Amino acid sequence: MKNMKIRDTKKRTENKRIREGDYAKPGVTIQGEWTTFTFDAEKEDSCFVVLKDMQTEKEEKIAVPAEYCMGSVRSIAVADLHLEHLIYDFEINGKKVMDPCAHAIMGRQVWNDSSRSRQQYEVHGAFDVQEFDWGEDVCPEIPREQMIMYKLHVRGFTMDSGTRSVPGTFRALMNRIPYLKKLGVTTIELMPVYEFEEIELPKQQKLPEYIRWKEKQTDQIRPAEKIKKVPRKVNYWGYEPGNYFAVKASYAADPLHASREFRMLIHRLHENGMECVMEMYFPEKVNHNLILEALRYWVREYHVDGIHLLGEHLPITAIVQDGMLSRTKIFYVNFEEKACAASRKYPNLYIYKEEYQYPVRQILNHINGNMRDFADQQRKQGAFLGYINYIASNNGFTLADLFMYNDKHNEENGEKNQDGPDYNYSWNCGAEGPSRKKAVTELRKHQIYNAFFLLLLSQGTPCILAGDEFGNTQKGNNNVYCQDNSVGWTDWRGLEKKKTLHDFVKKLILFRKEHDLLTPERELQGIDLSCCGVPDVSYHGEEAWQVPKEVSSRQLGVYYSGARTKNADCYVAYNMHWLEHVFALPALPKGYGWYVRATTDRGILDYPELLKDQRKAELKERSIVVFTADRIVEVETKKNESITTLTDDQSS
DSSP states (O other): OOOOOOOOOOOETTEEEEOOOOOTTTEEETTTTEEEEEEETTSSSSSEEEEEEEEOOEEEEEEEETTTTTEEEEEEEESHHHHHHHHEEEEEETTTOOTTOOOOOEEETTOGGGGGGTTTTOEEEEEEOOOOTTTOOOOOOGGGGOOEEEEEOHHHHTSSSSSOOOOOOOHHTTTTHHHHHTTTTEEESOOEEEEOOOOOTTSSSOOOOOTTTSOOOOOOOHHHHHHHHSSSOOSSOOOSEEEEEEEGGGGGSGGGGHHHHHHHHHHHHHHHOOOOEEEEEOTTTTOHHHHHHHHHHHHHHHHEEEEEESSSSSSSHHHHHHHGGGTSEEEEEEOOHHHHHOOSSOOOOEOOSTTTHEEEEEEEEHHHHOHHHHHHTOOOOSEEEEEEEEEEOOOSSHHHHHTSSSSSSGGGGTTTOSSSSSSOOOEEEEEOOOOOOOOHHHHHHHHHHHHHHHHHHHSSSSEEEEEEEOOTTTTTOSOOOOOOTTTTTTTTTTHHTTTTHHHHHHHHHHHHHHHHGGSOOOOOOOSSSTTTSSSSSSOOOOOTTTTOTTTTTOOEEEEEETSSSOOOEEEEEESSSSSSSEEEEOOOOOOEEEEEEEEEETEEEEEEESSTTTTEEEEEETTEEEEEEHHHHHHHHHHHHHHHHHHHHHOO
């Protein structure tokens, strides 16, 4: 049997010192004077490492001896290479193959470069030799009950941002970190930022199969005559097979130093106490070992805090049990909770699917659904699993468009409006698209406020789509995968136009963070666990302590006991009906009273307002009111002192 240790024997080939490499590290590794190349090839194959100097155009081949093989993996270490100006490929049986584990890519430095669709071009592996001092970088490891997620597209979020740096880049996103922090965001989720081909190819041509290890691999040269005949389309989102070990160079202000710029972004986020989650899409048949190695690589080399896995037939069990990923947050459409509980010490597994989105949309827009289904989703929080809640995501309407359009408007995608979901549980509030009618605009405003109340008062981890906090619109397009323009970009002019909405979301996030009873570590049980006479959570209708029996009911009261926390009791009244309704409030101990803290039409109140009638509350149509309980004398005294201080300051 072949010795597992790396051989010490050294050879010379073409004036290069070589030795057997490290089979356990796929791709390129650099250690001192030695550069190791490890790739997949059978023992019988003729293999070369092909090096090309970008300055002189000189090409050099280094043969990989057949004895430098273990199973179907070849590995060779080469000494004294000047990597700064080199690119490389592998040649297997006379055909060039790009390294599937290349840490940098040369050939796509310019986003949507028109020359790439008119002429032949090649993509090669490059060497990531950029040094970066992480210093005392520490991953925040924010508990799931404290997380506020914010999903964005690096290019779309910053193209119209008004930043002084290069738009559409990691550097521009860094300049937006203070904004996100002030909003209350703790965790940003990035749509794909690894290398992918953004120029869609003609259907008759196949993408290079460099992500496959054991299948025939092809070159990445594209005939120009075929591309000319097909209208060019941009793969704006990036949910395609990609180079899973390389940062997308065209997302960097300096494409030749993309890896350094991305590391700086992560470092800046961590300095501000924020996390970064990466979306990674793996289509079927991608080698499972490659997937595991890619995840480890981003955690090890870039300090990412989480991975949102997309795709089917992924090695979920292996990922969950991998020691290097044990402190990394993993997001997926489903997990087996028992198996996860046995293999994880840190609660870092998250269910990320649409089961919250649709019940909420239904009750908002009166399309089937019922408040009981919403109540189940509203309090869902697993013992070992977190749940990600969202109403709007990139795959569908924005939150503003959810109340502005009945139908999708994807005509500009070039697919005759057949792409994207046909049914979105949306409602245009009486007019399709933008409207100047006051009744329509006010109703839409109310619905957006209601949506944020529903999202941020639910127990799972909320996820906000970029721009929803100031009413960003995609003009009714619910599938902007190819819209690299103002339709798919975040329009930052909305921040000034709808500052009131933005400020409301900011205050509501703060309210959520200040009230621990709304964000428990585990799902509330509806039982008096604190022996205070009130369950940790209880549900009410128009009558206190009585849940509406009618399935069609659109009224619900949720009472949170503050006994297990330092917070006062909280009662949230939801009236999703188109008529006014009166809610009977649960009685409080003597000396305590219900205070209004937030309403749909007024937002978050600066000061709590004592409810005049402590027995009932009148709720307008399609509105939500948040009450908190507190000692009447203490609250009123504090309020008066605050008002007095404010008056004195103004007079001086």
